[in-house]
Amino acid sequence: MHPSLKILRTILLGLLTSLVGIFCIVITLGQFFNWNAPFLPNKGELEPVILGAIATLLVGVGLEQSFHFVTDRQDDRLNDLELLVKESIGVRYLKTTDEIESTGLRLIGAADRQYRTIVYGKGPKGSPRFIEGLARKFRQLKRMGKGPEVKAVIAVDLQNIPTSFQAEVDKRYAMYKKHGIEDVLSISLLDIKHVIGCDIQIIDKKHMVLTHTPFPSHDMQRSILFENQPIIVADYVEWFDNHILPKTIPYSTWKSQHNQTP
Numbered sequence: 001m002h003p004s005l006k007i008l009r010t011i012l013l014g015l016l017t018s019l020v021g022i023f024c025i026v027i028t029l030g031q032f033f034n035w036n037a038p039f040l041p042n043k044g045e046l047e048p049v050i051l052g053a054i055a056t057l058l059v060g061v062g063l064e065q066s067f068h069f070v071t072d073r074q075d076d077r078l079n080d081l082e083l084l085v086k087e088s089i090g091v092r093y094l095k096t097t098d099e100i101e102s103t104g105l106r107l108i109g110a111a112d113r114q115y116r117t118i119v120y121g122k123g124p125k126g127s128p129r130f131i132e133g134l135a136r137k138f139r140q141l142k143r144m145g146k147g148p149e150v151k152a153v154i155a156v157d158l159q160n161i162p163t164s165f166q167a168e169v170d171k172r173y174a175m176y177k178k179h180g181i182e183d184v185l186s187i188s189l190l191d192i193k194h195v196i197g198c199d200i201q202i203i204d205k206k207h208m209v210l211t212h213t214p215f216p217s218h219d220m221q222r223s224i225l226f227e228n229q230p231i232i233v234a235d236y237v238e239w240f241d242n243h244i245l246p247k248t249i250p251y252s253t254w255k256s257q258h259n260q261t262p
Helices: 003-033 043-089 097-109 127-142 165-180 228-247 253-262
Strands: 091-094 114-120 149-156 185-191 198-203 207-212 221-228
Touching: 003 091, 003 165, 091 097, 097 127, 097 198, 097 207, 097 221, 114 228, 127 165, 149 165, 149 228, 165 185, 185 198, 185 228, 198 228
Parallel strands: 114 149, 149 185
Antiparallel strands: 091 221, 114 198, 198 207, 207 221
């Protein structure tokens, strides 16, 4: 029920109860002071008046309870409908790095088994807080025997690797190793010459976050969240597994070759 209708209903029932109460008080005072007002009943007529007042109050209480029952059911239906619409639309705009990471951690917190990500740019991304949250969740899934998987792809120009690239990747790998989930983590490199694209996080086959890679001169993030969108997300999972991963090389392979280069 609309809030204004609830207010009107409460006011009307309140007025009805108040008027009955005032009338009863006037009758009581009239009998006590022997008022001769034409609207006051005689002593022999008090019984039906009292019964009528009690009946009116009971009707008011009954109507109030009936309205509550009906409107509460309507509110429940509206809440269910609102939830259904949210799940059906499931698309939201995320504007800041904090909001993006907080949303990612929230979805990861409800993950069942898998996390996939591809990032474009000069190297791995994600704050230590985000990496810690991800590592703790998948450590929990591992202990539960769910066979979790973390698949990370870094899209980078392998002929133009930043000097800090290996150190940054190893630092994040160490955080996963600290939580004992290095065996469920795979890091791969995708060799591309024009390093620009949307960073993607995929949680299970239900949720996905697409983050536009910011220009180097702007520390700004913009993302689109697809929450509870299994049809859309399943297509991206197929794209990731069948079209991206086969074109990558394991980070460990690249690292071994890179360290052997004179």
